[in-house]
Amino acid sequence: xxxxxxxxxxxxxxxxxxxxxxxPAQGVxxxxxxxxxxxxxxxRCLAGLEHPQHGIIKKDQSVWLDTRTxxxxxxxxxxxxxxxxxxxxxxxxxxxxxxxxxxxRFQAQSKVPEWLAKLKIENLAHRYxxxxxxxxxxxxxxxxxxxxxxxxxLLDEPFSALDSHLKQQLREQLLEVISHLKQPVLMVTHDLNxxxxxxxxxxIMINGVLQCMDKPSNVFNxxxxxxxxxxxxxxxxxxxxxxxxxxxxxxxxxxxxxxEPSIDTAWLAIRxxxxxxxxxxxxxxxxLLRVMELDGVREITCxxxxxxxxxxxxxxxxxxxLPGSWLKLEFPVxxxxxxxxxxxxxxxxxxxxxxxxxxxxxxxxxxxAQKKTA
Amino acid sequence: MTSATASMDLTPVWISxxxxxxxxxxxxxxxxxxxxxxxxxxxxxxxxIEAVTALPLVLPPTVLGFYLLLFLGPNGxxxxxxxxxxxxxxxxxxxxxxxxxxxxxxPFVVQPLQASFETMDKRSIEAAWTxxxxxxxxFLLIIIPQIRRGLLTAIVLGFAHTLGxxxxxxxxxxxxxxxxxxxxxxxxxxxxxxxxxxxxxxSVGLLLFSFVVLFIVYGVNRQWxxxxxx
Numbered sequence: 186x187x188x189x190x191x192x193x194x195x196x197x198x199x200x201x202x203x204x205x206x207x208x209p210a211q212g213v214x215x216x217x218x219x220x221x222x223x224x225x226x227x228x229r230c231l232a233g234l235e236h237p238q239h240g241i242i243k244k245d246q247s248v249w250l251d252t253r254t255x256x257x258x259x260x261x262x263x264x265x266x267x268x269x270x271x272x273x274x275x276x277x278x279x280x281x282x283x284x285x286x287x288x289x290r291f292q293a294q295s296k297v298p299e300w301l302a303k304l305k306i307e308n309l310a311h312r313y314x315x316x317x318x319x320x321x322x323x324x325x326x327x328x329x330x331x332x333x334x335x336x337x338x339l340l341d342e343p344f345s346a347l348d349s350h351l352k353q354q355l356r357e358q359l360l361e362v363i364s365h366l367k368q369p370v371l372m373v374t375h376d377l378n379x380x381x382x383x384x385x386x387x388x389i390m391i392n393g394v395l396q397c398m399d400k401p402s403n404v405f406n407x408x409x410x411x412x413x414x415x416x417x418x419x420x421x422x423x424x425x426x427x428x429x430x431x432x433x434x435x436x437x438x439x440x441x442x443x444x445e446p447s448i449d450t451a452w453l454a455i456r457x458x459x460x461x462x463x464x465x466x467x468x469x470x471x472x473l474l475r476v477m478e479l480d481g482v483r484e485i486t487c488x489x490x491x492x493x494x495x496x497x498x499x500x501x502x503x504x505x506x507l508p509g510s511w512l513k514l515e516f517p518v519x520x521x522x523x524x525x526x527x528x529x530x531x532x533x534x535x536x537x538x539x540x541x542x543x544x545x546x547x548x549x550x551x552x553x554a555q556k557k558t559a
Numbered sequence: 560m561t562s563a564t565a566s567m568d569l570t571p572v573w574i575s576x577x578x579x580x581x582x583x584x585x586x587x588x589x590x591x592x593x594x595x596x597x598x599x600x601x602x603x604x605x606x607x608i609e610a611v612t613a614l615p616l617v618l619p620p621t622v623l624g625f626y627l628l629l630f631l632g633p634n635g636x637x638x639x640x641x642x643x644x645x646x647x648x649x650x651x652x653x654x655x656x657x658x659x660x661x662x663x664x665x666p667f668v669v670q671p672l673q674a675s676f677e678t679m680d681k682r683s684i685e686a687a688w689t690x691x692x693x694x695x696x697x698f699l700l701i702i703i704p705q706i707r708r709g710l711l712t713a714i715v716l717g718f719a720h721t722l723g724x725x726x727x728x729x730x731x732x733x734x735x736x737x738x739x740x741x742x743x744x745x746x747x748x749x750x751x752x753x754x755x756x757x758x759x760x761x762s763v764g765l766l767l768f769s770f771v772v773l774f775i776v777y778g779v780n781r782q783w784x785x786x787x788x789x
Contacts, residue, residue, distance in 0.1 A: 233689075275701060286690050
């Protein structure tokens with residue numbers, strides 16, 4: 186059963202949020218999207234901090250927002266816990282006062298120590314926010330939001346204020362806290378790893394529109410369109426010019442797929458670790474441009490004959506020909522994903538522009554590379 | 560000497576303190592919403608209102624006093640309204656003095672408040688709302704502590720500036736003993752009649768008072784700044 190139903194439209198200057206979500210009754214839902222895609226605005230709508238022009242928000246039986254009947258439940262009455270980006274702690278109050286702010290004095294007396302203990306911050310009770318580390322601030326913010334036993338917990342980029350070396354450890358701690366909650370959690374982030382680590386469900390938001398919502402493995406492995414795939418960190422895209430049955434043709438060559446692609450297939454995508462080199466079936470020509478050492482892997486950048494850039498990953502000790510030499514590539518059919526063009530017209534334009542920029546850049550850098558080799 | 564002290568009339572001091580205190584209270588009530596609006600609005604009217612509130616800073620007090628006199632006088636709109644409501648004239652009265660002082664000291668209260676409202680953390684207000692705090696509770700427990708340095712500055716500047724006003728008071732309040740004669744005017748009068756001793760006493764008193772207040776304010780502000788709580 187779905188407990189939270191959202192269908193809102195909010196227009197502001199040059200931005201429009203237009204989103205419909207059914208949130209499961211339990212578990213962590215992560216909305217992933219580039220910055221400026223409207224994730225935070227969505228959270229603010231739920232918390233009652235924004236007034237959408239059109240829409241409905243329902244939690245169980247209660248209506249929080251219905252613009253047709255002019256219903257608007259103010260943030261004070263929604264009982265939603267919010268952990269703000271940068272946490273928005275009350276800087277002039279100590280930890281104990283921060284955590285107990287949402288309760289009356291009598292309740293606070295018994296519950297504040299309990300929640301400080303739950304989040305292992307008892308020893309910080311009398312400290313002020315400016316005396317805390319990023320991770321400690323996060324836990325204070327969590328305790329403050331959870332102590333009122335909210336019906337819904339909202340997390341806005343909970344790790345963005347932290348140093349990267351702390352993130353992994355804090356991710357585990359956060360997971361430990363929120364995985365035991367009985368209420369649903371909605372978190373927004375632009376960080377793939379956070380989403381993958383914490384989510385029971387992932388939604389992708391682009392330009393104010395929610396593109397899909399599914400289990401992480403489905404979302405990550407089967408992106409439906411080019412813009413969604415980009416948000417999910419896919420980097421290898423091959424344009425499709427024409428389709429003949431199972432065969433796909435383009436300027437970079439042609440390939441026979443396992444099944445006939447749907448008529449609106451505009452791109453093929455493949456992960457860097459799935460591309461094979463110089464195998465028996467390899468048929469696509471590519472020039473090796475450079476080899477880079479990354480975290481435990483070697484990444485190879487190749488250029489196809491039409492200028493498309495591809496990235497391959499191999500174990501750190503794999504051997505390669507020298508930059509400048511030509512390879513034959515194989516794209517195993519089971520790892521090829523067929524993508525539609527972008528879903529939202531706005532992002533479509535943006536990506537066409539980006540592609541043009543990338544092509545222009547590649548041409549110039551290619552020229553430079555040729556000059557260098559010459 | 561003792562007889563001079565005994566005979567020295569301290570009524571102007573008392574009137575000055577009353578005018579200053581009442582003016583500051585009125586200005587906080589009027590100035591808070593104006594400052595909040597100026598700090599948050601995107602309206603084009605903002606520049607206009609900002610310029611109008613800053614006007615008393617640059618206008619000669621006599622010019623301000625002159626127009627206030629016309630406005631508050633028995634033939635002016637405010638003066639007529641006041642007469643029809645209370646039966647007594649507004650110009651050259653204690654009430655008229657308060658109104659004039661409010662206009663005169665408005666920027667000294669609005670500007671520090673506006674600066675505080677602009678720099679305060681707005682998300683902490685929203686955080687308080689999501690935790691169930693009413694707007695009043697949020698104002699009291701979240702907003703006031705965050706703007707307290709600006710608030711203190713506004714109160715002290717508003718008070719001190721009203722205490723020291725001369726031109727406007729003379730134009731609007733006149734020099735009615737026991738009603739509108741404030742310290743600065745009393746000193747002026749004493750000097751005119753060559754009573755330097757009394758003039759000295761009042762002046763030194765005002766000087767010391769102003770200095771001590773400013774000293775305390777700067778001390779408190781520094782303390783708050785150290786605590787990084789403002």
